[in-house]
Amino acid sequence: xTGRPKSGEFDLIARFFEPLSRAAPGAFGLxxxxxxxxxxxxxxxxVTKDLMVAGVxxxxxxxxxVLARRLLRVNLSDLAAMGADATAYALGLALPADVGxxxxxxxxxxxxLDQDAFGVALIGGDxxxxxxxxxxxxxxxxxxxxxxxxxxxxxxxxxxxxVSGTVGDATLGLRAVQGGLAPLAPEDxxxxxxxxxxxxxxxxxxxALVEIASCAIDVSDGLVADLGHLCAxxxxxxRIEADAVPLSDSARRALAGGEAAIADLIxxxxxxxxxxxxxxxxxxxxxxxxxxxGVAVTRIGATAAGQGVTVVDARGRPLTLGRxxxxxx
Amino acid sequence: xTGRPKSGEFDLIARFFEPLSRAAPGAFGLxxxxxxxxxxxxxxxxVTKDLMVAGVxxxxxxxxxVLARRLLRVNLSDLAAMGADATAYALGLALPADVGxxxxxxxxxxxxLDQDAFGVALIGGDxxxxxxxxxxxxxxxxxxxxxxxxxxxxxxxxxxxxVSGTVGDATLGLRAVQGGLAPLAPEDxxxxxxxxxxxxxxxxxxxALVEIASCAIDVSDGLVADLGHLCAxxxxxxRIEADAVPLSDSARRALAGGEAAIADLIxxxxxxxxxxxxxxxxxxxxxxxxxxxGVAVTRIGATAAGQGVTVVDARGRPLTLGRxxxxxx
Numbered sequence: 001x002t003g004r005p006k007s008g009e010f011d012l013i014a015r016f017f018e019p020l021s022r023a024a025p026g027a028f029g030l031x032x033x034x035x036x037x038x039x040x041x042x043x044x045x046x047v048t049k050d051l052m053v054a055g056v057x058x059x060x061x062x063x064x065x066v067l068a069r070r071l072l073r074v075n076l077s078d079l080a081a082m083g084a085d086a087t088a089y090a091l092g093l094a095l096p097a098d099v100g101x102x103x104x105x106x107x108x109x110x111x112x113l114d115q116d117a118f119g120v121a122l123i124g125g126d127x128x129x130x131x132x133x134x135x136x137x138x139x140x141x142x143x144x145x146x147x148x149x150x151x152x153x154x155x156x157x158x159x160x161x162x163v164s165g166t167v168g169d170a171t172l173g174l175r176a177v178q179g180g181l182a183p184l185a186p187e188d189x190x191x192x193x194x195x196x197x198x199x200x201x202x203x204x205x206x207x208a209l210v211e212i213a214s215c216a217i218d219v220s221d222g223l224v225a226d227l228g229h230l231c232a233x234x235x236x237x238x239r240i241e242a243d244a245v246p247l248s249d250s251a252r253r254a255l256a257g258g259e260a261a262i263a264d265l266i267x268x269x270x271x272x273x274x275x276x277x278x279x280x281x282x283x284x285x286x287x288x289x290x291x292x293x294g295v296a297v298t299r300i301g302a303t304a305a306g307q308g309v310t311v312v313d314a315r316g317r318p319l320t321l322g323r324x325x326x327x328x329x
Numbered sequence: 330x331t332g333r334p335k336s337g338e339f340d341l342i343a344r345f346f347e348p349l350s351r352a353a354p355g356a357f358g359l360x361x362x363x364x365x366x367x368x369x370x371x372x373x374x375x376v377t378k379d380l381m382v383a384g385v386x387x388x389x390x391x392x393x394x395v396l397a398r399r400l401l402r403v404n405l406s407d408l409a410a411m412g413a414d415a416t417a418y419a420l421g422l423a424l425p426a427d428v429g430x431x432x433x434x435x436x437x438x439x440x441x442l443d444q445d446a447f448g449v450a451l452i453g454g455d456x457x458x459x460x461x462x463x464x465x466x467x468x469x470x471x472x473x474x475x476x477x478x479x480x481x482x483x484x485x486x487x488x489x490x491x492v493s494g495t496v497g498d499a500t501l502g503l504r505a506v507q508g509g510l511a512p513l514a515p516e517d518x519x520x521x522x523x524x525x526x527x528x529x530x531x532x533x534x535x536x537a538l539v540e541i542a543s544c545a546i547d548v549s550d551g552l553v554a555d556l557g558h559l560c561a562x563x564x565x566x567x568r569i570e571a572d573a574v575p576l577s578d579s580a581r582r583a584l585a586g587g588e589a590a591i592a593d594l595i596x597x598x599x600x601x602x603x604x605x606x607x608x609x610x611x612x613x614x615x616x617x618x619x620x621x622x623g624v625a626v627t628r629i630g631a632t633a634a635g636q637g638v639t640v641v642d643a644r645g646r647p648l649t650l651g652r653x654x655x656x657x658x
Contacts, residue, residue, distance in 0.1 A: 051423055
């Protein structure tokens with residue numbers, strides 16, 4: 001941890017962050033210019049880095065423990081999309097001057113909870129002051145055997161397209177967090193909000209898919225937009241059926257009540273589910289994998305020659321989507 | 330590169346950043362959820378992460394190419410302090426909405442210049458919008474053989490203390506950048522400003538010191554403060570002679586003209602020189618190394634039993650220092 005320290009930086013590190021590094025001997029208790037990561041023999045390291053900004057990626061005033069866990073999970077989801085085994089993370093915090101010790105303690109507490117749950121440890125980082133909103137940066141590290149990782153570019157024509165879990169909960173959850181969806185039952189609003197706040201990185205599924213899937217991405221920009229990324233990187237087209245997209249009961253009730261349209265759910269971001277392709281002969285393997293891991297895995301369409309994403313309704317008519325994933329908080 | 334994209338993010342990545350990743354096959358042209366880093370057999374990876382905030386770590390309005398190079402160099406300096414061979418970096422940018430394509434192009438241009446000079450490549454990152462000042466985050470990667478890296482904790486009683494280059498230029502340079510030091514000659518002000526803007530990471534020296542030095546750190550918080558970190562982590566005391574601290578001709582003229590006191594120079598930060606300890610029997614080896622690399626390496630004191638840093642004048646009297654490295658821009 002170097003750079004111009006803000007007042008009390010060293011105290012904060014020692015008190016709140018150092019304990020998070022104890023499982024990683026290469027972190028040197030955060031008392032060094034950097035950390036040492038020694039991958040197992042023959043393994044490669046997978047690296048990913050995602051930022052969150054107060055007021056852009058989450059509402060100002062969100063609980064620091066939730067923010068910390070979300071920041072970590074969003075990055076672990078990227079590791080999942082590459083099929084990596086998550087091992088460690090480094091943290092960069094630019095914090096406003098009015099953030100006090102209590103905030104940092106709660107933030108570190110959230111990290112502690114989730115790093116134990118996901119088997120990772122803090123190996124270093126930097127804490128600085130900013131005159132603007134908080135900017136939270138995390139770099140996550142995982143390992144894969146050899147150089148065998150999932151990428152966005154391996155889909156072939158005729159592959160099946162799958163998505164894990166359910167889609168659209170997070171975009172509804174964000175509306176619930178912002179006080180919307182008032183006609184829905186409180187339990188539905190709470191369930192959707194939780195899906196926005198604390199996404200579930202599909203690490204076990206991603207790791208198991210390395211041998212099976214032809215490509216993968218996590219749904220952060222929205223199902224349609226992220227499928228577009230897979231198509232662009234792989235050089236194929238995709239056609240999915242809107243009715244096949246898996247929805248939670250809460251999302252179904254929001255649809256039924258007219259609180260949202262299917263287009264909102266398949267273009268809304270932040271679900272952090274795995275979207276992947278696999279050749280049809282592996283269909284039973286993929287289904288068995290989902291059952292074994294207790295994760296819903298749903299086939300929603302197929303790739304074809306060409307480019308671009310087409311979404312069709314139950315009668316095969318293309319849906320017109322008002323947006324394809326671009327959105328500001 | 331994932332996360333909620335700001336307008337045109339994918340265009341910016343493709344146009345300006347993707348070319349910076351071409352030397353790194355594991356970067357997948359930045360078109361993936363993360364990157365793959367495969368260290369050489371038997372090597373460990375060294376990881377460091379430093380942030381810079383507009384208005385805190387550099388003046389608002391600084392040229393984007395200079396910012397980019399400084400951000401990279403500050404992180405490479407941490408790798409140097411661990412004796413690592415620099416290989417790659419990931420970038421996290423939180424940028425105000427009014428930052429245009431020209432700014433990003435110039436920023437990427439600065440990175441391109443320096444990544445070629447230092448032999449590193451961009452492997453990934455994230456670009457997001459912020460309502461506040463720009464926050465620039467960089468994670469740098471290097472390799473060391475086995476797990477043989479320099480740390481802050483290896484100094485023993487009786488070690489010599491050395492520093493590379495000259496000390497105090499950057500703190501004077503920051504004043505020059507801010508329009509200060511008017512009585513100095515323009516060439517001196519320019520030389521000092523350049524030392525603040527574009528520090529020189531001592532990568533070759535750091536790598537060569539792995540077999541020789543007992544501990545190392547880069548001077549970011551200030552010579553006295555960083556020596557304090559070495560002492561605290563190593564469990565020793567340090568005594569250095571103020572008159573032995575190497576100064577540039579420009580800094581000497583600033584001292585002679587009353588523009589600064591020696592205390593300002595040895596407590597001012599941002600020099601990014603290497604501060605390290607080595608046992609006295611290696612003295613001639615250290616000196617020969619400095620000559621071979623063309624880097625000044627100056628012995629400024631020694632460690633002893635105890636704790637804390639003492640700075641003495643030419644007659645051996647302790648200097649009283651008003652501050653020991655804490656400072657805001």
